[in-house]
Amino acid sequence: xxxxxxxxxxxxxxxxxxxxxxxxxxxxxxxxxxxxxxxxxxxxxxxxxxxxxxxxxxxxxxxxxxxxxxxxxxxxxxxxxxxxxxxxxxxxxxxxxxxxxxxxxxxxxxxxxxxxxxxxxxxxxxxxxxxxxxxxxxxxxxxxxxxxxxxxxxxxxxxxxxxxxxxxxxxxxxxxxxxxxxxxxxxxxxxxxxxxxxxxxxxxxxxxxxxxxxxxxxxxxxxxxxxxxxxxxxxxxxxxxxxxxxxxxxxxxxxxxx
Amino acid sequence: xxxxxxxxxxxxxxxxxxxxxxxxxxxxxxxxxxxxxxxxxxxxxxxxxxxxxxxxxxxxxxxxxxxxxxxxxxxxxxxxxxxxxxxxxxxxxxxxxxxxxxxxxxxxxxxxxxxxxxxxxxxxxxxxxxxxxxxxxxxxxxxxxxxxxxxxxxxxxxxxxxxxxxxxxxxxxxxxxxxxxxxxxxxxxxxxxxxxxxxxxxxxxxxxxxxxxxxxxxxxxxxxxxxxxxxxxxxxxxxxxxxxxxxxxxxxxxxxxxxxxxxxxxxxxxxxxxxxx
Numbered sequence: 001x002x003x004x005x006x007x008x009x010x011x012x013x014x015x016x017x018x019x020x021x022x023x024x025x026x027x028x029x030x031x032x033x034x035x036x037x038x039x040x041x042x043x044x045x046x047x048x049x050x051x052x053x054x055x056x057x058x059x060x061x062x063x064x065x066x067x068x069x070x071x072x073x074x075x076x077x078x079x080x081x082x083x084x085x086x087x088x089x090x091x092x093x094x095x096x097x098x099x100x101x102x103x104x105x106x107x108x109x110x111x112x113x114x115x116x117x118x119x120x121x122x123x124x125x126x127x128x129x130x131x132x133x134x135x136x137x138x139x140x141x142x143x144x145x146x147x148x149x150x151x152x153x154x155x156x157x158x159x160x161x162x163x164x165x166x167x168x169x170x171x172x173x174x175x176x177x178x179x180x181x182x183x184x185x186x187x188x189x190x191x192x193x194x195x196x197x198x199x200x201x202x203x204x205x206x207x208x209x210x211x212x213x214x215x216x217x218x219x220x221x222x223x224x225x226x227x228x229x230x231x232x233x234x235x236x237x238x239x240x241x242x243x244x245x246x247x248x249x250x251x252x253x254x255x256x257x258x
Numbered sequence: 259x260x261x262x263x264x265x266x267x268x269x270x271x272x273x274x275x276x277x278x279x280x281x282x283x284x285x286x287x288x289x290x291x292x293x294x295x296x297x298x299x300x301x302x303x304x305x306x307x308x309x310x311x312x313x314x315x316x317x318x319x320x321x322x323x324x325x326x327x328x329x330x331x332x333x334x335x336x337x338x339x340x341x342x343x344x345x346x347x348x349x350x351x352x353x354x355x356x357x358x359x360x361x362x363x364x365x366x367x368x369x370x371x372x373x374x375x376x377x378x379x380x381x382x383x384x385x386x387x388x389x390x391x392x393x394x395x396x397x398x399x400x401x402x403x404x405x406x407x408x409x410x411x412x413x414x415x416x417x418x419x420x421x422x423x424x425x426x427x428x429x430x431x432x433x434x435x436x437x438x439x440x441x442x443x444x445x446x447x448x449x450x451x452x453x454x455x456x457x458x459x460x461x462x463x464x465x466x467x468x469x470x471x472x473x474x475x476x477x478x479x480x481x482x483x484x485x486x487x488x489x490x491x492x493x494x495x496x497x498x499x500x501x502x503x504x505x506x507x508x509x510x511x512x513x514x515x516x517x518x519x520x521x522x523x524x525x526x527x528x529x530x531x532x533x534x535x
């Protein structure tokens with residue numbers, strides 16, 4: 001029976017892996033390394049890595065309190081808040097881009113005020129980071145909230161009875177106990193931020209070295225130089241695969257031990 | 259809990275409803291196939307309003323025909339066509355993308371004709387935040403300028419225009435360099451440039467005269483580019499080699515090139531063929 005299932009699962013597996021394989025077959029390792037030396041390729045990689053690193057850090061710093069209060073608090077609007085957190089996951093990227101323009105654009109609700117203060121967001125790496133935080137934060141928040149809610153609350157309560165302050169409890173109890181969920185969430189958020197395209201081209205624009213991340217360079221570049229687009233695609237796939245694989249390894253190890 | 263019987267009933271009803279729905283769909287489809295022919299056109303983004311209007315005119319003189327138009331950057335369409343996208347006509351905003359489609363074998367060499375012409379224009383948000391009065395002001399330090407990417411026809415024309423300014427007395431040899439230094443974004447098509455200026459995201463942008471004309475009523479200002487440095491963009495149209503509606507396609511091309519068609523395009527800010535000479 002299990003043999004039959006395996007045979008039946010082959011078509012889908014082949015379908016999913018064929019395009020990836022085709023990309024890798026299209027370019028020789030020598031050409032790949034050669035293209036890697038092109039300044040626009042390096043610029044795009046550097047910008048992508050830099051912005052996603054910052055956006056992931058912001059997501060962790062600002063997302064953790066939200067995740068914790070979602071996991072602990074049974075406040076009145078927690079279901080509403082939960083749905084709001086999910087929303088960026090299902091929004092078309094174009095909607096996210098337009099919405100961000102309305103909020104942070106030069107004539108936007110907040111952007112107008114910031115522009116008067118001399119802070120320009122549109123067409124800068126800051127815009128790229130804002131987009132990434134918006135679309136990628138839900139992955140971390142969901143994972144972290146799940147991790148927090150799996151902790152036995154009695155543990156935290158007894159630590160409090162023993163005189164531990166709440167920052168101490170969080171630092172020495174909550175974080176270590178939900179460590180893998182936090183790490184997996186961060187990795188997933190980072191991978192999503194790395195692949196962000198649609199909202200970025202609308203909200204942040206396209207300028208090499210400033211707002212042209214790897215996905216934008218692939219999209220704009222593929223009409224001009226297919227080889228460069230393929231090189232960047234291969235790197236993007238390798239990075240994403242590595243991230244997902246690490247996340248799954250951590251999750252799996254965690255399940256085995258618990 | 260639902261009993262197996264009621265579940266069975268539910269499924270039966272569902273199947274009956276779905277079956278009826280499918281039956282109805284295929285019925286209307288077959289009627290449609292008898293009645294309607296479809297003409298599929300791929301056209302440059304800058305042609306959007308004008309071609310939509312021309313499509314309506316064509317439909318009113320061909321009651322059995324439905325005109326379907328897909329608008330995108332010419333370079334994007336050229337890619338899609340080269341990859342085998344099916345259709346009947348291609349209207350490109352420059353010769354280069356038409357040549358790409360010809361060399362991909364989708365259009366017969368020599369089958370393309372010049373369709374209409376266009377020129378460039380500077381657009382600004384209505385309140386003119388960059389305080390721009392003319393082409394020379396594009397070099398103002400700190401100005402935020404948006405162009406189309408050089409993969410897009412209008413982006414190439416913009417670069418060409420700046421190049422021509424460099425050759426002119428009064429602009430200075432580093433005019434192009436200084437203007438490009440002010441660029442904050444290279445957009446993927448001409449309409450993205452227009453939209454971002456309409457939203458006030460940047461101080462100035464370069465688009466086609468036809469785009470600016472089409473945006474009248476929006477809160478934008480227009481500044482003409484002097485004739486001596488302006489670039490004339492030639493659009494081309496051609497039937498696709500494997501079109502299943504060849505006669506209809508040729509009819510549509512005839513309409514576009516007729517005095518009536520040229521007048522319609524002219525109404526959207528394009529220059530009729532021969533108008534420039």
